[in-house]
Amino acid sequence: MIENRPFVTVLAHLTLLLGVAIVAFPIWITFVASTHEAVRMTQIPLPLWPGDQFFSNLKTVLFEGVGGSNATPVWLMMMNSLIMAMMISVGKITISLLSAFAIVYFRFPFRMGFFWMIFITLMLPVEVRILPTFEVVANLSMLNSYWGMSVPLIASATATFMFRQVFLTIPDEMLEAARVDGAGPMRFFWDILIPLSRTNIAALFVILFIYGWNQYLWPLLITTDSGYFTVVMGIKQMLDSAEQAPDWHLIMMTALLAMLPPIIVVLSMQKMFVKGLTETEK
């Protein structure tokens, strides 16, 4: 602290508390709504304080779903979200590690060609090429499958680019020493490169897990079989059916469940996530 100005410090705390209130209020409202019964959620004004129906709503949502008898139970949708998020994050980290290793540590024909081919995909989100990508996936008959949901989203160079930067900072002596000791390329990759980039891998995992879990438009387009619905798209379907009879308490419970896993991941790995975000994306 540079100077003692109690007034400014108090003002800072007050501003921050106000900011926290703005940021947290929607989540509080969600939580409150998820703890009331259906009748209470149709009376104006809506409650600001939690009720006692949390566990019964939780049970309804998890095992019966929202929107009638043929609704998908939310536990199944959360399973699908988890599978998709894991496939995207693990898949992307794996193929990026391998290709960054090849591009940084090997001299081979078309090396720069390959690099540019990957690089071009850097910032183009799937939303932009959504229709043709859909046709490609349909041609490969990958609609309604976990592969179709995850692999097209892996086609982006951000992770490759980041691992390339990380590998470039690893001293050359590492490879020389490994060679003297008789290690081949794959041995060097497993025993030296992977352990050295462990923090970056973890940070990237957090970012990619959230990215994968929160995917919406893509799974919405390519899944028609309710067995593959993810929880994020499930909420939208509940909102649509809510046009006639809004089950806000159940929708908000689902919303709560849908944001829980990514929030847990972010908060439990906060330090690593912050470091990874502010250092890799630049």
Add this chain to the structure above:
Amino acid sequence: MLKRVHFGPSLLPFLLVAPQIAVTLIFFMWPAGQALYQSFLIEDAFGFSSEFVWFENFQVLFDDKYYLSAFKRTAIFSLSVAGMAMGIALLMAAMVDRIIKGVMAYQTMLIWPYAVAPVVAGALWVFMFDPTLGIFAYALNTVGYDWNHKLNGDEAMALVVFAATWKQIAYNFLFFVAAIQSIPKSLIEAAAIDGAGPLRRFWTIIFPLITPTTFFLLVVNIVYAFFDTFGIIHAITQGGPAKATEILVYKVYNDGFIGLDLGGSAAQSVILMGIVIVITVIQFRYIERKVEY
């Protein structure tokens, strides 16, 4: 680029890049090429025949007043989101820099919306502003303002801007905090000794020194508002009322999947890809320049 010490040519590197190249070719190059090709075609609604028309799809787009107004709307939307999200985040970051106790607690409380999916964020806001039930709509009603984003286009736009801003504050906040913390304390102390108050120090020292971060965030926020807000809009307004919130990326989806105008949608995709490439190039030139000094 290549390490000074490296492995010689063999089959191995090809095997290592193969998965990524395969995924890139199949799910990126092929669709992108397809989009480019389709943008030159006009197909009948049943897909039986198609005709190569050169730039007619693009011409139609630029003569279409709905497309041009979607452009304008996207600009308004992304600038409002970027401005508000960055402004609030910068204020919070500057305040966090002033305090000693509780930094981590505030940070934790401020960053979670980053993890919330856009559609879920949309659901939360549409619930709070629901014209008949929503808590804010009710509050506005008691002070005599009749809120209905389902009928009023400006209110619908305001609502999607709020939801998109709310989600993006966390990201900007983390970057601003990191940037402010990297400013040498001696600079600030010297200014304090010279008698500059907190506000003056912020405007003459901190703010100019974090310009690179501000510029980086501006680009990221605009890209975010352009593309990642699809879920928010789809959940809250679905582009309505009367197209008041239909931004470019939403129009690509709407014309392609709902309107089945494949050529027109592909042409819009190509234009969007062009915009992203321009933004990427700008960002990289700027990063290169930053590396130089």
